[in-house]
Amino acid sequence: MKKIFTLLFVGSYWYVASAQKLEKLTVESIMRDPKWMGTQSTNVSWSEDSKKIYFTWNPQNKGRDAQYEITTQDIKPKLVSPEERRSLTPVIGAWNRKHTLKLIEKNGDIYILDAKTQKETQLTATVEREGNASFSADASKVFYVRGDNYYALTLNTGQTVQLSNFVRGGAATTLPTAAILGGGGRRGGGQGAGGRGAGAQQSGNEQDRWLRNQQMSLFDVLKERAQNDRQAGQNGGRRGGFGNGFGQQQGKHMAELPVAEDKTLAGVTVSPDGRYVTYRLIKQPELAKITIVPNYVTTSGYTEDIPNRTKVGAPQSTSESFVYDTKRDTMYSVNTKDIPGIKDLPDYVKDYPEQLAARTKANEDRRVTIQGPFWNEDGSNAVVIVNAQDYKDRWIMKLDAQTGKLSLIDRQHDNAWIAGPGISSFGSSVGWLDNTHFYFQSEASGYSHIYVADVANGTKAQLTRGKWEVSALHLSNDKKSFYFQANMDHPGVSDYYRQPVTGGTPVKLTSMRGGNEVELSPDEKWLAIRYSYTNKPYELYIQPNKPGAKPVQVTNSVTEEFKSYPWRAPEIFTFKNRDGADIYARVYTPANPAPSHPAVVFVHGAGYLQDVMYKWSTSYFHEYMFNNMLADNGYTVLEIDYTGSAGYGRDIRTGIYRHMGGKDLTDHIDAVKLLVDKYGVNPKNVGIYGGSYGGFMTLMAMFTAPDVFAAGAGLRSVTDWAHYNHGYTANILNEPYNDEKAYQVSSPINFAAGLKGKLLMCHGMVDQNVNFQDIVRLTQRLIELHKDNWSLAAYPVEDHGFVEPSSWVDEYKRIYALFNESLKN
Template identity: 55%
Template sequence: MKNKLLIVGFLLAGITASAQLTVEKIMRDPKWIGTSPSNVFWSPDSKKIFFSWNPDQKISDSIYAYTIGSSAPVKANLQEIQLVQSVNNAVFNDKRTKKVYTHKGDLFLVDVATNKTTRITQTQDPEFSPRFILNDEWVVYNRNQNLFSWNIESGITLQLTNISRGSETPTVTSVVTGGGRGGFGGGGFNNTSVIPQRSQQSTPASVQTQEPWLRQQQLDLFDVLRERKEKRDARADFLRVNRDSVELRSIGIGDKNLQNLQISPDGRFVTYRLYTAPASGKNTIVPDYVTESGFTTDIPARTKVGAPLGKYEFFIYDKTKDKLIAVATDSAAIPGIMDQPDYVKDYPKLFGNRRAPVRGVMINGPYWNASGSVAIVDIRSQDNKDRWIMQLDAETGKLKLLDRQRDEAWIGGPGVSGFGATFGWIDDNRFYFQSEATGYSHLYVYDVKANSKKALTSGKYEVQSVSLSNDNKVFYLLTNEEHPGKLNWYRIGTDGNGKEKITDKTGGYEVSMSPDEKWIAYRYSYSNKPWELFVQENAAGKPVTQVTNKAMTEEFKAYAWKDPQVITIPARDGQQIYARLYEPAKAKKNKAAVIFVHGAGYLQNVHYWWSSYFREYMFHNLLADQGYTVIDIDYRASSGYGRDWRTGIYRHMGGKDLDDHVDAAKMLTEKYGIDAGKIGIYGGSYGGFITLMGLFTTPDVFKAGAALRPVTDWAHYNHGYTSNILNEPFNDSIAYAKSSPINFAKGLKNNLLICHGMVDVNVHFQDVVRLSQKLIELGKDNWELAVYPMEDHGFVEPSSWTDEYKRILKLFNEKLLKK
């Protein structure tokens, strides 16, 4: 009996020891945690789910397949995976009876009813972006920056455009009216399509207006003339469409870059965008010191904020009229294109006598309805303060405003940001999009016939993603309407009625719907439970099947990971700040606290699902075990809380966002018994920036801080992110002066640790080098710098993570706990 007790005692001691957290343990290769599935996608027949997974702890993930109703997933065949991924990107015809896809650079047509596959191309050059046009009789596609079409019935292939690097073709504006809408007619230089320039110059203006009027009068008066003209036009259209040889109009684009080449559903209008790179703009270089060659190499990197921008132009080629139109984007075409941002009032000498410029724009689309009768374009100003949704008259190139979204800060939010914006057609008259018109990103439907807009969702929450059903009758939505930190999947009618919640767990969902819409596969996780894969029928209350169960190893499960409490903190301006709180056991509480600052600015970390900051999550458990109270907050600029929260840092980074952290520190002292002299702060990237601003501008609040890969001067960061928030340094120097930590380094009073990777191509190592020089010149001696020669912005090596967090823990233990 005594021996049995000894054995049990040794086992318990071993389990306890294995459950104790150390920096070395939690910063190991993440495989020690377990393996979660990722990159979930379906087979075209909706019978299989594919996903990346690594249950055998190999070097990297493999693709696994799970068949609905089977017992377990199995490793998938590479060729099958590649084909499935290609077919999943197929484009359907309007009746959904056929689909076309690209596989390994060639095109394939599938008859949905019989599953018969026809190979369309077999070429060395890749074909891409296929779609159906002309009543689904033709498949049009891109090859070598030109459009081609393939007739489904006859198998004939036609080249539709002849775009080349030749001298740029001038736009043609004066054409004779003629030809019907539709078909591949025209395209060549012929005597009836373009009015000779000599005739235009010699004909008096009065004759140019009188003669067309007289012609129209004759046609209105005499039936025989009208009938003869109709027959003549019909014959010309027939010959134009069916002639054996077509001399394609050559369109030169010079040295500009061709983008978004497409054709209208009726085959008449070719549209494309040209991009002209800026004439100047110096790129940065990141030196790489530890290389296989033994020599230092230079990594070409980005420009800095304020570098010259390129120019976008949008063109329409009318194949029927052989007319090339440059779409105008001036003040006559786009309402408010010359509107000045509010911040210019702070610079009367700079802007007071300067004529407001026509802002550059980028036109996205067009998005045609199925019949090709209406085209919509999504236009973004290059300063990202305006979004115009406009109807495009392709025959004239004229634009008609349907919806304008203006934001004095910047246009953004789920489904609204320029890349990945929600947009599509329900039917020939109604299209849908997302907008922050109410301050939260919601789903809208616009009826072009009634010229009316309707909100399908509303409230103080955000629609995170939108999918339209195959029959165009319902939308599927992922939203956080129950709580900013909870996601769920919903169904709602395209008229806004019949909303139904399908998922019901507290946590986070990443949903992948089957092609037939009968099933949903989703990754689900909770605060202290990593992602697993589940499948259920796409309806409320249906049974759920768990597909994977390897997200946690036995070693990981041996520790009782905390479920952080989600709380709110009152901010000084009356807002409520959401936060995650890790409290130590009462017996261990040391009255010290650590505040973690998430990165990216626009990111959410206070939620009920497994955090992308899983290393930091484990570190917070370790800190709590040692008696620290830990908190991380979704400060101003975090995602998930609407437009005002998102833009709360406009023109002053380190303003309201830092105030939120100071208010959190105050709450810790007032409500949780924390000693005001024992509060530390740390974070990476934007979190590193806030740490610097905290120690430099509110030095009595934070006793110690660790700034990891921090931005130290926003004038040296990239354009896309920074110009949204601070405008450009030479136009809004006040914003940069208030927001850059290097300007406030003199305020450093307490203890600072800086950690930075030397091959960081995002926040360059130069940032911390410049700050180091400033601190040296200021005579500061209460800071240290740890450099990581082989690390980029996101660390990869466990040894680097371990070294970094051992230093952070040492900083807090020595500076926050000393008597």
């Protein structure tokens, strides 16, 4: 009876806890594990037959998220069984043109699936891994990669022919086909505090074991992370070896394709007819010194070094692209010397007469990297995208595979830097409509829009136009329509559209105002929509692919506790900055302003990001709740999409070129004037806070506009751009040794003497994005300047994005105390 009573008590307690009301916002209540709010559905995908939608969800808000499914006929979510998860077919390679056969990779071997009978036939069975499978243009052959080389397997005979013969001159590695060349990249996963950094000590003596046990007993985060690591490790697996292959390899003589010791092979592709193998050789810089991030709170008890990244201006890799003609058994390079503007100097060198003279005299070709080739279906035409390593040009070029020569289709030049939705080298939206028409996105009009080029006669047409941006571009199955996301109605509203590839008026398919993230079903009959509004987190909906169709809600994720508080939908408006440009803003107004009429400005991070939107911010939900709490306590809170933010076209995107902390900061100063004039804020009681780029902006505000901002909290802040990474910084500020002036005016550490108000700095000590060294260097500068109105809070187990609720609570209690002490007196 006692056991029964206990179970009933626990059950009723859970019910009371889940139904409790959020009477008052506190730092402790809003910075808990986010599961208290409810867990949104993520990772939405369709089954190949378009009958099921899979998504990750956690409706009970307990333990780990799990995979759920619905059908188009039954939208009640059901947990996917372990057996079904294992049976889900991974997509490797592609369908044939008729969509009757599909290539699959299992355990490193290639299979072919008959769509009608669902019968699988194994094509390879080797110890080596085969991948990157695709059909030839006529579907008579299957191309695949084994090791470094491409092979062609003829389906009706089983004969396998080797298409390339790379011979290494020394130890080198092969990068995946999709690798982007030109130095830099994105770090996959952060090293945490649980002894996962490089060089973790595994000594087995008694002292080491004692230290490890002490660490585990002291720090809950280490125990939790160790448990998570063990659980993740149980999901791994290794492929076994197989016997003889499907066919016999044909012996033949073929040219050796040398890969030198100091070079890396990358981007190996084959033309649809199997005649041409294209590839790149990357030469890594000899002296690329990297930063080291010390990890202090480890399971071993020892400080462990995490190898990190290079700093901006470090030597970058260079590359050459080649074509191997299997028919002629000959190899030759892709010729970049005749690219229009290949010798052009960037505009900024005019500020450095000696550099301009030296570089003009040298008359060198600019370094470039090549994406592609992108082949049409029958292999008769190929296009490459050439990016200048100084970020000022992107050329779309037709490749004559028989000679390696390039001819111009489109050139986009920008005196600042090339980027924008669908344009970045990390995510270009390009492809073929047919064998002669190639589509791409460009900011030539000032906004990222769709263009189509006829590679046969060189003509181009702009298909979409207006002061809005296209993103997530997708070609329909029949190649007659484009599907895309766009912010046509408002920069802060995202909708899904369809438009004929011949042009015309886009048809809006979504109807809920806010944020619509759409996954189109493979048969293009249904839309799976993750929808949110400013004060409503994302939920999953399903809708027929028809304009005006009614979306039906699938998930109801938010908890009763979250719904019990009246979360604000802040007022969104525009104002003119000092240059006459429209700046979008949103304001949280207090029902009862504090007697001192204080205000706080929140600055979003990432530089190129958007915050003023009619959708839930997955990046800044903590800050959204904190801003509600500030408003509850008498503060007026403002957020703006300052110059440099996403969603507003090229001129806003590049407005910070060569001066971060310039127009982006004056936008905030202009916004404060608006707060004073329109909302009755006391100009002496304005604070500012933000993280990452927002932390950088906070420092620039406190140092260069000290009479505007009385207090600031800079979180994980960049303090000196010369110490940040290359891929982000060199776009905007060029390189420190080439454009020193840009770094001088953009780095807060150079202006620290201007500090007047109270400054709080918070930083994770294992930050592998903005290294902790950044804030340490600024700290030393403040000490030497004899400033005493600042403080630093260090978080030993946190990377750039905090994950521990205890850290969030500590950080925001400090921020709240700072504002109360500085702005309410």
